[in-house]
Amino acid sequence: MEKKIKVLLVDDQLDFINGLARLLMAGFQDFDVITADGGKPALALLEKSEVDLLITDLQMPEMNGLQLMTEIHRRYPAIKVIILTGFGTIEKAVEAVRLGAYDFLTKPVASEQLYRTVGKAADFIRLEWENRRLRELLAGGGKETLLGGSSVIHQVQQSIQAVAGSDYPVLIQGESGTGKELAARMVHRLSQRAKKPYVAVNCPAIPDSLLESELFGYSRGAFTGADRDKEGLFLAANHGTLHLDEIGDISPSMQTKLLRFLQEGEVRPVGSTRTLATDVRIIASTNQPLEKKVEENSFRADLFYRLNVIAIHMPPLRERSEDIALLARYFLEKTLAEMNINGMTIEPEVLSYLSTKEWPGNVRELQNTIRRLVVFSGRENITMASIQRIEAPGQPTPAVLGELGPYKSMKTLISDRFSRSYIEQLLTATSGNVSEASRVSGLSRVAIQKLGLRLGIDLGRFR
Ligand SMILES: Nc1ncnc2c1ncn2[C@@H]1O[C@H](COP(=O)(O)OP(=O)(O)OP(=O)(O)O)[C@@H](O)[C@H]1O
Numbered sequence: 031m032e033k034k035i036k037v038l039l040v041d042d043q044l045d046f047i048n049g050l051a052r053l054l055m056a057g058f059q060d061f062d063v064i065t066a067d068g069g070k071p072a073l074a075l076l077e078k079s080e081v082d083l084l085i086t087d088l089q090m091p092e093m094n095g096l097q098l099m100t101e102i103h104r105r106y107p108a109i110k111v112i113i114l115t116g117f118g119t120i121e122k123a124v125e126a127v128r129l130g131a132y133d134f135l136t137k138p139v140a141s142e143q144l145y146r147t148v149g150k151a152a153d154f155i156r157l158e159w160e161n162r163r164l165r166e167l168l169a170g171g172g173k174e175t176l177l178g179g180s181s182v183i184h185q186v187q188q189s190i191q192a193v194a195g196s197d198y199p200v201l202i203q204g205e206s207g208t209g210k211e212l213a214a215r216m217v218h219r220l221s222q223r224a225k226k227p228y229v230a231v232n233c234p235a236i237p238d239s240l241l242e243s244e245l246f247g248y249s250r251g252a253f254t255g256a257d258r259d260k261e262g263l264f265l266a267a268n269h270g271t272l273h274l275d276e277i278g279d280i281s282p283s284m285q286t287k288l289l290r291f292l293q294e295g296e297v298r299p300v301g302s303t304r305t306l307a308t309d310v311r312i313i314a315s316t317n318q319p320l321e322k323k324v325e326e327n328s329f330r331a332d333l334f335y336r337l338n339v340i341a342i343h344m345p346p347l348r349e350r351s352e353d354i355a356l357l358a359r360y361f362l363e364k365t366l367a368e369m370n371i372n373g374m375t376i377e378p379e380v381l382s383y384l385s386t387k388e389w390p391g392n393v394r395e396l397q398n399t400i401r402r403l404v405v406f407s408g409r410e411n412i413t414m415a416s417i418q419r420i421e422a423p424g425q426p427t428p429a430v431l432g433e434l435g436p437y438k439s440m441k442t443l444i445s446d447r448f449s450r451s452y453i454e455q456l457l458t459a460t461s462g463n464v465s466e467a468s469r470v471s472g473l474s475r476v477a478i479q480k481l482g483l484r485l486g487i488d489l490g491r492f493r
């Protein structure tokens with residue numbers, strides 16, 4: 031049940047406010063309505079009850095509506111005030127709005143008008159609540175959660191809660207940017223292993239030849255340059271969680287080794303005859319349809335079934351467009367906090383527009399769009415004009431791509447120096463979204479990851 035909006039009605043004519051209270055209760059199930067027959071009793075009531083919306087008559091003996099409003103703004107700045115006024119005194123109501131009233135209503139109040147004005151105020155109050163909740167969430171520091179109220183995302187949240195309690199491997203599948211990494215971190219954080227290490231490995235970023243020794247470690251003399259024993263990531267993640275990201279791309283021999291770990295719980299460092307027992311929970315994720323890879327024989331079926339004990343599917347944003355407005359507001363608050371900007375808002379029209387878009391890059395693309403909107407709006411509120419600015423034809427989106435000049439395609443690139451600066455610009459421009467970088471440059475994701483590795487660029491740094 032949604033939190034109720036508490037409304038206080040103030041007028042010296044009791045039958046009038048009783049009638050109004052009945053109308054409001056009939057029109058809004060989510061309202062709690064209380065009444066007071068003057069300014070002083072209203073202030074007394076406010077001392078003990080919390081109120082979100084005050085509807086007050088203007089002309090009352092003792093303390094008039096304007097005086098009451100001024101006092102309320104001073105004491106309780108969050109309360110919204112709607113002024114009621116007789117026909118002859120509209121100028122006073124306009125004056126009240128100038129002084130900070132949310133809106134005004136003329137007496138006699140037509141129910142239609144009442145519902146429209148009060149409904150608008152109620153929406154505004156709920157929006158402020160939600161924004162406050164988002165800000166608190168951000169201020170909570172690092173405790174990122176999978177946001178969303180849609181039923182599909184609820185299912186994901188429930189699966190995460192449920193699997194966190196076990197030690198079984200988890201396979202997270204979903205398109206790029208749908209929050210697979212976030213979900214993996216949440217599984218770890220909600221599990222009993224939360225205080226132990228969480229180690230994430232982006233598999234394609236490590237060349238096949240190195241992946242085995244990175245994961246399992248090696249013993250001295252295993253190969254040229256191995257002048258001492260080295261612990262692998264499995265051991266680094268001991269008693270915790272190892273997240274194998276983009277597992278769809280690992281080589282057949284790595285698949286076999288991973289399967290052995292899942293069956294025996296042991297790892298054998300490269301060049302060693304000994305095996306080491308480890309206690310590691312595996313979370314694997316991929317944006318490739320693994321079932322299909324199994325059918326095509328490019329992914330081992332037995333490994334797939336071992337990993338797929340518990341499956342989590344991250345829904346694409348287009349299947350939960352009702353979450354877009356919430357996510358957009360969340361990313362706005364987040365961007366503003368990052369950029370140290372205060373009080374910029376996003377027009378409802380823009381939120382509706384964003385909610386109708388396709389978002390092939392999913393949540394990450396939405397996040398990047400909000401960042402771009404903030405940058406291009408130059409501290410003004412975000413309106414449809416801001417959208418036009420970032421979507422105008424010929425507008426380099428994102429801005430940095432403009433500097434890439436004629437080198438939009440990688441084919442012309444030769445020197446490493448240039449490659450490095452190209453990859454760095456590309457990733458800055460796409461906030462580290464390898465899929466988007468791949469789309470923009472025409473390079474495959476794996477190629478970008480391998481280039482990054484060869485050139486010593488930490489791809490994670492751009493996110
Ligand atoms: N439901 C959500 N609520 C809040 N933030 C989200 C949500 N889903 C994704 N994000 C954010 O969107 C961004 C992309 O998410 P993430 O990196 O987890 O996606 P991914 O599926 O791993 O993408 P890729 O396949 O490209 O690696 C991150 O900044 C993440 O925090």
Ligand SMILES: [Mg+2]
Nearest residue numbers: 207210211275
């Ligand atoms: Mg990821």
